[in-house]
Structures are given as C-alpha cells and as structure tokens.
Amino acid sequence: MRRIEYIVIHCTATRDDATVEAIQGYWRAVLGWRNPGYHFLIDKAGQVHRLAPLEKVTNGVRGYNHSSIHISYIGGAGGEDTRTTAQKASILNCIREVIQTLGYQPVIQGHRDFPGVKKSCPNYDAVSEYSWITV
Numbered sequence: 001m002r003r004i005e006y007i008v009i010h011c012t013a014t015r016d017d018a019t020v021e022a023i024q025g026y027w028r029a030v031l032g033w034r035n036p037g038y039h040f041l042i043d044k045a046g047q048v049h050r051l052a053p054l055e056k057v058t059n060g061v062r063g064y065n066h067s068s069i070h071i072s073y074i075g076g077a078g079g080e081d082t083r084t085t086a087q088k089a090s091i092l093n094c095i096r097e098v099i100q101t102l103g104y105q106p107v108i109q110g111h112r113d114f115p116g117v118k119k120s121c122p123n124y125d126a127v128s129e130y131s132w133i134t135v
C-alpha cells in the first residue's frame, strides 16, 4: 500500500441529482482522465460508489494524488454545501473505513485546504468538522 498522508473531501460542484455515469463520462470524455477523480463518490441518497481501490491513485488534487484518498459527495453547485443527512453520514463512514484499513489516521481536510487551491470545494470546513476524529 502506498503511504497515504491525506483523506481529502470534495464535492462534484454539480447538481445533486447528477448521475455517477455522467460524472465519470465527463472525466473520460472532457478531461481525458484514465483514472477516476475520487475513490468514493456519494450520491444524494447516501449510497457510496467505489470508483477505485485505495491502492490506486485518483485525480482529486493536482500534486497530492499519490499520497491522498479522495471522497466526494454529489452536489455543491454554486458553492453551496448541499450535503444531505445521508451524505454526511456516508462521508463519515468512508473516512472511518479508510482509517481502519490503513491502521493510522492521515490528515483529513477539504480540497480547498491545499495550498494554491482557488476552489471552494467541498463548500464546508472539513478540517473543523472532522477534527474530533481520532484513531
């Protein structure tokens, strides 16, 4: 397993009813990505779609992907935090699962918390929201 230093939280910055297929199609066709943008993609109902195994590098934050696991909720259009209660719970479950799998706790932060990032993604303060989590 590669060394993971970050669990990064994202939003897709789409409508909250965007489909997983449409999002993946955008990555492939428009951005030309071979790998998905995130390891976990969580729909409005809270269902977790696993797009890549943790060993695999995905495209969440340029320059940090080799040491990151990426988790995203579908939604966040217009810079708003559109998470449903089910999405909030599923994000937390994914974070917990990653920590358990790794056996240690990486830094948990939002996309926007990396240096030089101009986006507001994930549209909430992930650092403070998950600051209580400990191994």
Ligand SMILES: [Zn+2]
Pocket (backbone or CB within 6 Å): 009, 010, 011, 060, 111, 121, 122
């Ligand atoms: Zn992001």
